[in-house]
Amino acid sequence: MKNLRLIFGSGVQRRRKALGWTQAQLAERVELSADGISQIERGKIAASFDTIGALAEALDVHPAELFGGLPLVPGKRHLPLTKIVERLRDATPAQLKKIGVVVNSLLED
Incomplete structure (x- = not known):
């Protein structure tokens, strides 16, 4: 099984790009550094539960979607x-x- 950090990071990156945001724009919304977002997206660091929740909320998806649990679809609709x-x-x-x-x-x- 692929490393969960890589799966999660890839989900964050796909959704961020789908929204047309830079890493800096996402970082501002979740009160992290752009470097922190970069490290999460590359699977270099593990996100805490609080950070996972903040990222999902900022990206307007259920946290499971960032782990590939559901197809990534626009918005909470x-x-x-x-x-x-x-x-x-x-x-x-x-x-x-x-x-x-x-x-x-x-x-x-």
Whole structure:
């Protein structure tokens, strides 16, 4: 399994870039240094629980999204997606196969 610090750091970096922010802009929002953000994004240091929470809040995502737990989506308006994911967790393999066929057909180019 990939190092959790790298997974988390990559999630922070992807979301920050999706918002069009620099490391300095994110750092200002969470009261860290730009170097601290850089180290977190590169997996060089581990973020405390408080820092994880502050980063998630500043980036407007659930902390799990920064660890790759849910797809990174804009804003906190991802409740429908969260509900879908929760329902998928209870689906049988046969149901998941059918769902995959439907989703693939809907998302084809």
